[in-house]
Amino acid sequence: MIMKVAIIGVGNSKFGKRDDVSVQELAWESIREAFNDAGITQKDIDYTVVGSTAYRGVELYPAPLVAEYSGITNVPMRVEAMCATGLAAALSAYTAVASGLADIAMAVGVDKMTEVDTATSLAIGGRGGNYQWEYNFYGTTFPTYYALYATRHMAVYGTTEEQMAMVAVKAHENASLNPKAHFQKKVSIEEVLKSRVISWPIKLLDSSPITDGSATAIFASESKVKELKIETPIWVTGIGYANDYAYVAKRGEWTGFKATVDASRQAYKMAKISPKDVEVATVHDAFTIAEIMGYEDLGFVEKGQGGKFVEEGQSKKGGKIGVNLYGGLKAKGHPLGATGLSMIYEITKELRDESGNLQHPLKNYIGLVHNVGGTGHYAYVMVMRR
Template sequence: MRDAYVVGAGQTDFGSFPDESYRSLFATAVDRTLASADGLCRGDVDEAVVGTLGVGGRQLGLSGPAVTEFAGLSVPTTRVENACAASGYAVRNAVQAVKSGMADVVLAGGYEVMTDASDDATKYWLGVSGETEWERLTGTTFAGTYAQMARAYLDEYDDATVDDLSRAAVKNHANASENPHAQLRFECSLDDATDAATVADPLTLYHCCPTTDGAAAVLVVSEDVAEDHSTLDAARVAGVGAASDRVGLFERDTYTAIPASERAAESAYEMADRGPDDVDFAEVHDCFAIAELLAYEDLGFCERGDAPALLRDGVTERDGRLPVNVSGGLKAKGHPIGATGAGQVAELWKQLTGRAGDRQLDGPEVGLAHNVGGSGGAAVVTILEGDADREGKR
């Protein structure tokens, strides 16, 4: 089976954009992606895979072809809906198409507009992407679900504290302050995060990601295309893994792990012939602060119960041994549901090709993206490697 490469990526700013539509946001992401892929144009794209939840009723109709046609791509388009993991799965589908030989150039991306609906409407559309009958219709929100996970974690591991949740938030806000695309580009202190208003005990406002508008895309190509265009900056898709699980938290055996993340990571590591110790940096799904701590453990970065120590010791800081969420993560970069997974892979590509600007890490070679749907009903993990044998144009 042939190799697949990411050779371009782009995203909009993440935030609130009342003058934009989901079509115009996605078109901007496509423009930026193609501009970053020197030598390739719209006419080279064979097909597109796009992810979105469809907040505000955009689940209805053919929103996939609607965005690609508006962006000037008259190609077969598949829409993927896997809650917050939608465009992570879109990237996986693109990789499958390229590796199988069905296509040579595939655009994968995602989009979401979340700020043009009322709070009640937004909560409804977010809610029905989770376990509807036994969780959402009984009044449980996603914040409430992750709060149950956080409380279970704090109870199971005596050394863990609310301040550890806050440390993840403080780190990601500091990282977002260096990211021009981030929604919350301001720093916060440990006291700011811990003492903020409670959203769902023990989670405070600073432990929760914002609602966000935005779009992101990446260009996945075959080995032949990458070789034929020597000016492209290419990162090899070393591994990609996906897994599903019970949608309802109450249906699972544990509240202090996301088994789908663990299984997706195992598959990605096996495909890449690598392990957690080989990862130089990661973008993980921190929709709530507890989710970042669980990700450290699910992805094998540490043993169960040791995630707080990674934060306290600075291991996952931008200058630490394993930087996590250098983009600011969902917590501070923003979380436009359908765009998040593609945005994570875009960050990997930028870091591996030296395009990350003020937040650029020092010579990373292996990056991992971790994208979760709902409270863990779906997960996808993507591993990219910098291509040391090819000289790209930066």
């Protein structure tokens, strides 16, 4: 029997190129919002974990700086799981509360990724694969890895470049209504298809940007939820995590992520739901093909039907399952350490009916967060309920 844990406060900084702030100032933007949201202060926190890849900026060890700047004195560690670093931090805070060690635990995700140039960024990303056998030999970078999956998905299931472009169009449309998103500009299918090819079939507008940002979620035990009289706690009812081979060439199939399949089945089992119960979700769309594969790996549709799902508008606001309604990695932005916690921010707001123009109509108030690290090296799935 696992202790009940709720999310009682969330915060999200403005995402974008944030050379106006230091790492610790950027972190504080979302921490402050989460404190205000939960109605608590520093003294209420028993455990804080910082999720950050410490993205080759000047500060190699950001956690003590975030602690000092935010006036927090119990930050035992930084966690990292590549692009899934945000949910790694969430898992760490979740277990701290569920273990009884902490009554209130906070997960802060932050990365300042624009401090290095794009070429360096691509090199760092490539080293998220296997350095010895892939990056070093073939120069594989993130777009290249995802292009392998995209071409295979096209060959096996007939997925089209147009369908991938529709993921980007949806993301930008949603982001245009989210003032915290990196981009507020809508794009058309034609613009995506005509944008510069990065690694065919992946084009510039199929790719998530390099973004600075922070996001925070505060977790509490059931007794604290009562004590603090939290009006609308959002309960974490399922959590799953899994890995796949570091060496991508070893994987059997390049049409989906086994780690996502495994993690989601664990989370559904723990939450006692099936994929068809999910009403609103974030799906890790580092590239547009990733969202299409995500629909399938999470069980929202049969394998191979992901392209059709977006084409039919089923993943739009008001569709069957509202996916990435705040703009996704693609247009909201993808600051590695913050991304997963920004997903939790989004689903918390949706489940509280606080999303305004971006609010998806809900019946049973069941949401899901899906965060991938590397190219399927890590996958996390969290099920959340009002």
